Amino acid sequence: MFLYCGIACRRKFFWCYRPLSTYVTKTRYLFELKEDDDACKKAQQTGAFYLFHGLAPLLQTSAHQYLAPRHSLLELERLLGKFGQDAQRIEDSVLIGCSEQQEAWFAVDLGLDSSFSISASSHKPEMETELKGSFIELRKALFQLNARDASMLSTAQALLRWHDAHQFCSRSGQPTKKNVAGSKRVCPSNNIIYYPQMAPVVITLVSDGTRCLLARQSSFPKGMYSALAGFCDIGESVEETIRREVAEEVGLEVESLQYCASQHWPFPSGSLMIACHATVKPGQTEIQVNLRELETAAWFSHDEVATALKRKGSYTQQQNGTFPFWLPPKLAISHQLIKEWVEKQTCSSLPA
Numbered sequence: 026m027f028l029y030c031g032i033a034c035r036r037k038f039f040w041c042y043r044p045l046s047t048y049v050t051k052t053r054y055l056f057e058l059k060e061d062d063d064a065c066k067k068a069q070q071t072g073a074f075y076l077f078h079g080l081a082p083l084l085q086t087s088a089h090q091y092l093a094p095r096h097s098l099l100e101l102e103r104l105l106g107k108f109g110q111d112a113q114r115i116e117d118s119v120l121i122g123c124s125e126q127q128e129a130w131f132a133v134d135l136g137l138d139s140s141f142s143i144s145a146s147s148h149k150p151e152m153e154t155e156l157k158g159s160f161i162e163l164r165k166a167l168f169q170l171n172a173r174d175a176s177m178l179s180t181a182q183a184l185l186r187w188h189d190a191h192q193f194c195s196r197s198g199q200p201t202k203k204n205v206a207g208s209k210r211v212c213p214s215n216n217i218i219y220y221p222q223m224a225p226v227v228i229t230l231v232s233d234g235t236r237c238l239l240a241r242q243s244s245f246p247k248g249m250y251s252a253l254a255g256f257c258d259i260g261e262s263v264e265e266t267i268r269r270e271v272a273e274e275v276g277l278e279v280e281s282l283q284y285c286a287s288q289h290w291p292f293p294s295g296s297l298m299i300a301c302h303a304t305v306k307p308g309q310t311e312i313q314v315n316l317r318e319l320e321t322a323a324w325f326s327h328d329e330v331a332t333a334l335k336r337k338g339s340y341t342q343q344q345n346g347t348f349p350f351w352l353p354p355k356l357a358i359s360h361q362l363i364k365e366w367v368e369k370q371t372c373s374s375l376p377a
């Protein structure tokens with residue numbers, strides 16, 4: 026694809042052709058599909074569908090990993106026909122991305138229908154047999170997916186969940202109508218537009234200069250510690266949330282902050298995780314754990330954390346009844362945050 030672009034050169038302005046990068050072409054294509062229902066319907070004809078059942082993605086096993094298969098529109102129609110389901114179900118699909126060759130990718134849930142029919146879920150085992158896979162809860166499968174499938178399925182699940190939960194206008198009570206791509210819903214009676222939402226969450230790795238602070242919630246797998254996390258309250262900046270969460274959860278005052286990275290996180294219902302490093306004043310490091318939020322929190326040395334990062338495999342109970350100290354897997358942004366801290370500490374301890 027080519028685009029006219031204006032380039033100012035020695036005070037003259039002239040037009041030239043500049044080929045668009047694959048990334049820009051893809052982005053523009055997806056934008057068009059979100060804006061134009063007819064173009065999106067057309068894209069479904071040649072597109073591919075990720076399948077879900079009750080928000081659990083269809084997965085196939087391959088060499089200790091899960092793979093997320095995609096199905097063509099024809100295959101999907103055949104499947105729906107076989108199980109006596111209406112092809113209208115395809116209208117509930119949501120656009121989640123496209124390939125570099127502009128094959129549009131959609132996600133559709135075969136276990137939920139617009140009237141919440143319970144009978145819809147009764148075909149699950151038969152569908153699994155037919156599709157040579159299983160509908161597995163995303164929470165159980167996420168860490169055994171490659172990064173691309175994990176990201177596609179997380180987006181898909183968040184979007185499908187949002188549509189399922191926003192079928193009615195909160196002002197008029199009337200049913201809302203989704204656009205073909207699923208990037209919004211509109212109330213036909215008052216034209217209010219609803220856009221999919223995600224909740225901003227900060228995740229902060231607090232350091233006192235030599236150690237970092239990690240914590241556990243009782244719901245975490247045994248032995249696993251992570252950085253401090255918390256939802257942003259309405260009206261707060263990221264900086265304010267970090268200061269509040271650290272004070273609330275461990276009773277410390279943050280001195281400085283540094284942004285690290287962000288990540289979409291599908292749990293509990295679609296969050297934007299914003300990861301930052303924070304430091305506390307030396308000498309003001311005494312932790313006071315808020316037991317309503319956390320099971321425990323503690324300072325860990327660089328060596329303890331570096332060793333835990335290298336630990337792989339399953340975490341079974343030790344002979345003394347305790348579980349080894351381990352950290353969230355690579356795909357979680359907390360892993361990236363902790364790894365970055367370990368690397369920085371290693372660099373700063375090297376002789377100049």
Ligand SMILES: NC(=O)c1ccc[n+]([C@@H]2O[C@H](COP(=O)([O-])OP(=O)(O)OC[C@H]3O[C@@H](n4cnc5c(N)ncnc54)[C@H](O)[C@@H]3O)[C@@H](O)[C@H]2O)c1
Pocket residue numbers: 224226228251252253254255256257290292293296298318353357358359360
């Ligand atoms: N990807 C990662 O590496 C990673 C690591 C740790 C935590 N997390 C995620 O961060 C999220 C937040 O962490 P937390 O549980 O410590 O948060 P938190 O400390 O804010 O405590 C959770 C409580 O906040 C309240 N809350 C306020 N706004 C909410 C909203 N929009 N949705 C749900 N609850 C809301 C609820 O009462 C909830 O029980 C968790 O859901 C977890 O999945 C991700």
Ligand SMILES: [Mg+2]
Pocket residue numbers: 253254255274318
């Ligand atoms: Mg928290």
